Amino acid sequence: MSSSAPAAPRQRTEPVLTAFRIIAAAEAVTWVGLLIGMFFKRVVAWSELGVQIFGPLHGIAFIVYVVVAAIAWYRLRWGLWTGVIALAASVPPLGTVLFERMASARGLLDAPAPAGEERSAPVGG
Template identity: 70%
Template sequence: MPTAPTAPAPTRTGGPLLTAFRWIAAIEAVTWAGLLVGMFFKYVVVGDDIGVRVFGPLHGVAFIVYVVVALLAWYKLRWGLWTGLIGLAASIPPLGTVVFERVAAARGLLDPAARAQAGRRA
């Protein structure tokens, strides 16, 4: 029995920069959340600062790496001024990097090939 042809699965392009951006956005958000939980336990629950001592440095490194990767993405993916600034500012609120990554991906800002195809269709 023949089956109906299916559309090919969408492929993600963008290479290592896109992969790095997605990963560091998630890592930065997780370390931010861990730091917030650590601060809650330090100042509200038990007064022990182990969570802050663990997640503080991890978040600091993740924050710096995110900023560097966001700057590279801004340049390589040719984001406009506001997109680049919002991408950088997304590192400030908790989980902002993941929100920015999802919105940017949905708008085709992380995939130059998808943006080029959308431009050809318009």
């Protein structure tokens, strides 16, 4: 027996959304690792190992985050200030995670509606 009711449209998830969330978390984790490494290098004076490991990892994560944030800005059609804040969030420790949480709560990380369809306004704003 087949149902005559139309199937609900599948929500399309942009790969950039997944990439943005993953790299935002990775950038924050490597930032924290680098800060811990610098603490041990400067305060405890044990070793430079933490800085030698997390320095390059954070550098790579930072660059990838900036690139993915710029792509997300374009693909998700963010306004000027949202895009600038997304890029600036890479500077302070854990800023990328804070931006990702704020943007997600405001519906800025929802996949854009297909061409020709209107995007519903986020709840509460």
